[in-house]
Amino acid sequence: MTEVASSVVHEVLGRRIQDVDQPIIDYIVNVLADDDFDFGEEGEGAFEAVGELLVGAGCVSDFAECRQVCSKLSEKFGKHGLAKAKPTVRSLTTPLRMNDGMDEEVPKKKPEVMDGPVLSERDRAKLERRKRKDERQREAQYQMHLAEMEAVRAGMPVVCVNHDVASGPAVKDIHMENFNISVGGRDLIVDGSITLSFGRHYGLVGRNGTGKTTFLRHMAMHAIDGIPANCQILHVEQEVVGDDTTALQCVLNTDIERTQLLQEEARLLAQQREFEFEGENGNHKGDQNGAIEKDGISQRLEEIYKRLEFIDAYSAEARAASILAGLSFSPEMQKKATKTFSGGWRMRIALARALFIEPDLLLLDEPTNHLDLHAVLWLETYLMKWPKTFIVVSHAREFLNLVVTDILHLHQQKLTAYKGNYDTFERTREEQIKNQQKALEANERSRAHMQAFIDKFRYNAKRASLVQSRIKALERMGHVDEIVNDPDYKFEFPTPDDRPGPPIISFSDASFGYPGGPLLFKNLNFGIDLDSRIAMVGPNGIGKSTILKLIAGELQPSSGTIFRSAKVRIAVFSQHHVDGLDLSSNPLLYMMRCFPGVPEQKLRAHLGSFGVTGNLALQPMYTLSGGQKSRVAFAKITFKKPHIILLDEPSNHLDLDAVEALIQGLVLFQGGILMVSHDEHLISGSVEELWVVSQGRVAPFHGTFQDYKKILQSS
Numbered sequence: 001m002t003e004v005a006s007s008v009v010h011e012v013l014g015r016r017i018q019d020v021d022q023p024i025i026d027y028i029v030n031v032l033a034d035d036d037f038d039f040g041e042e043g044e045g046a047f048e049a050v051g052e053l054l055v056g057a058g059c060v061s062d063f064a065e066c067r068q069v070c071s072k073l074s075e076k077f078g079k080h081g082l083a084k085a086k087p088t089v090r091s092l093t094t095p096l097r098m099n100d101g102m103d104e105e106v107p108k109k110k111p112e113v114m115d116g117p118v119l120s121e122r123d124r125a126k127l128e129r130r131k132r133k134d135e136r137q138r139e140a141q142y143q144m145h146l147a148e149m150e151a152v153r154a155g156m157p158v159v160c161v162n163h164d165v166a167s168g169p170a171v172k173d174i175h176m177e178n179f180n181i182s183v184g185g186r187d188l189i190v191d192g193s194i195t196l197s198f199g200r201h202y203g204l205v206g207r208n209g210t211g212k213t214t215f216l217r218h219m220a221m222h223a224i225d226g227i228p229a230n231c232q233i234l235h236v237e238q239e240v241v242g243d244d245t246t247a248l249q250c251v252l253n254t255d256i257e258r259t260q261l262l263q264e265e266a267r268l269l270a271q272q273r274e275f276e277f278e279g280e281n282g283n284h285k286g287d288q289n290g291a292i293e294k295d296g297i298s299q300r301l302e303e304i305y306k307r308l309e310f311i312d313a314y315s316a317e318a319r320a321a322s323i324l325a326g327l328s329f330s331p332e333m334q335k336k337a338t339k340t341f342s343g344g345w346r347m348r349i350a351l352a353r354a355l356f357i358e359p360d361l362l363l364l365d366e367p368t369n370h371l372d373l374h375a376v377l378w379l380e381t382y383l384m385k386w387p388k389t390f391i392v393v394s395h396a397r398e399f400l401n402l403v404v405t406d407i408l409h410l411h412q413q414k415l416t417a418y419k420g421n422y423d424t425f426e427r428t429r430e431e432q433i434k435n436q437q438k439a440l441e442a443n444e445r446s447r448a449h450m451q452a453f454i455d456k457f458r459y460n461a462k463r464a465s466l467v468q469s470r471i472k473a474l475e476r477m478g479h480v481d482e483i484v485n486d487p488d489y490k491f492e493f494p495t496p497d498d499r500p501g502p503p504i505i506s507f508s509d510a511s512f513g514y515p516g517g518p519l520l521f522k523n524l525n526f527g528i529d530l531d532s533r534i535a536m537v538g539p540n541g542i543g544k545s546t547i548l549k550l551i552a553g554e555l556q557p558s559s560g561t562i563f564r565s566a567k568v569r570i571a572v573f574s575q576h577h578v579d580g581l582d583l584s585s586n587p588l589l590y591m592m593r594c595f596p597g598v599p600e601q602k603l604r605a606h607l608g609s610f611g612v613t614g615n616l617a618l619q620p621m622y623t624l625s626g627g628q629k630s631r632v633a634f635a636k637i638t639f640k641k642p643h644i645i646l647l648d649e650p651s652n653h654l655d656l657d658a659v660e661a662l663i664q665g666l667v668l669f670q671g672g673i674l675m676v677s678h679d680e681h682l683i684s685g686s687v688e689e690l691w692v693v694s695q696g697r698v699a700p701f702h703g704t705f706q707d708y709k710k711i712l713q714s715s
Helices: 002-019 022-033 041-056 063-079 121-154 212-220 247-252 258-280 288-310 315-327 343-357 375-384 397-403 420-456 461-478 544-552 575-579 588-592 599-607 614-618 626-637 656-668 682-688 705-714
Strands: 174-183 188-196 201-205 233-236 361-365 389-393 406-411 414-419 503-514 521-528 533-537 561-564 568-573 644-648 672-676 689-693 697-701
Touching: 002 022, 002 063, 022 041, 041 063, 174 212, 188 212, 188 414, 201 212, 201 397, 201 420, 212 233, 212 361, 212 389, 233 343, 247 315, 247 343, 258 288, 288 656, 315 343, 315 375, 343 361, 343 375, 375 397, 375 705, 397 420, 397 697, 406 420, 406 682, 414 420, 414 568, 414 672, 420 461, 420 626, 503 544, 521 544, 533 544, 533 682, 533 705, 544 568, 544 644, 544 672, 568 626, 575 614, 575 626, 588 599, 588 614, 599 614, 626 656, 656 682, 682 705, 689 705
Parallel strands: 201 389, 201 406, 233 361, 361 389, 533 672, 533 689, 568 644, 644 672
Antiparallel strands: 174 188, 406 414, 503 521, 503 561, 689 697
């Protein structure tokens, strides 16, 4: 069957498939050939499962072509009998009316006796009208979903104004019941049921790879029953695509209604001026139609001004500028074209757009990843006052503790809601596990006691009635589910075999500036040894990553000296190392290529020390979550047992359990640590000293991270 599926995929994709790595093709074929895979209508299931991969691998040029290809794949697989047959019992987008079609006359058949009253002609006509209205609404909803889907992929949240769909009561609580989410034949959520109460702030937590981001994407596309058609949802996941639009205008353009009204206002004012010009030049022509048209323009302008005032359009620019300023955009930066910003700053613009439009439901996926501490503190304050509902995925414990009112825990394909912030959830969950363990042990003791009695007196005639009662009691006794805990994460940094004597690394009046630019740092003087436990803090763009590169030897000082012991081994972790992984390879093969000649078992053991074990070590890299890729990168950089580890935002893309494991690993590491991070929990748990980078200087901070936060909040 796989061979036939492979030939179909090659036939549909054509010559472009020759330039794609074979593991990617194998993965696509295996997903589509799975017995349980559902292609959906027009290949929509295939598009959701492998669409992004097809575009990313260059199999198709864009998402529009990808839809056509997925539809053709669905058709071809169906002809070869490889597509899953449509079930006879299925979930419907609208309720099935059992009396539909009962108005047709069946000749030569006596009318059946019915439990309820027979529908009148008037009632039938009402049902037909309602049916036609439902069909129109479903079509309008589908078009809105397509627009939102493309917006999510482009990282450009939009507001779809559809008066037919958007009519109805304001969205309050959202009830999603009995929904399932799967990708590539793998179930992520089974029989999920959750209620989002209006105005509550939800933190979505769970291990990397459990489906948190996929769940948010399904919600953003209204792909889960129970989300009202007029519910406006924005999902901030990808950065804004850069163009010539300024950062400020990019945010303002998010409000499509405001933009359209202002454009219409400008067009009508131009027409009005044209009429006035013709009047001043005596070009009236006695045209009564012209006078009527002029009155119509004035009436429409009056309607526009009322609507602009109602949606608070005139304060929009000030609100947008305030949001951008909170995310560290200076007035000059707000006027720059979006294409001039790096990916991290464009991600901030995407976040600003979502905050500006205030949707009914805001979905945030790791919003603090690209923010400096000052912007994180601003975002915390902003979200704490957020008047509507939002769901946020974050690895930052303190951030969750401050901004959320509830926790949604995704575990073992189940979604469970807990009241309170993350610390409260953690305590509640620990208590639940303890109680469940006690119930399990009590149940097992009772069963063992009864079974022992039954075994002992099974053949004793005098005790027969007692034995029978015990057997029945045992059958009635329910089983308590065993506790299924996630496997413990591991970050075991290897201990270096040797310890070079001091000095290890020292800066003496070192200055640095990029060629043709100003000096970034002047006369730096500091040292790092094997006992150093340091976190560098400061605004984004101040040069913290540049200092890491100077320490590692990737950059050389413009003046002064940087001494490094000849024996010191330095490991550097940054997002660049995660992005640089060979996606067509698997973790084990990748390590074998990086360290040729090393026995496979030794490489497996080292990957295992970072939790990349078993089948995970053999999975294609492109199937791994961001956190899993981070652990592969950690394994690669530490294989040669470094003396000093330099970490640039190491907690990005790790889940909360992985951050906890990273802290434990760093505490036990017998070498020097210098990290750049704004994660309060990570810094407080793993380092002993803070360095503040500002105005071309690096200076020790005499106080705790909390003290540093207070200074920022007061400034």
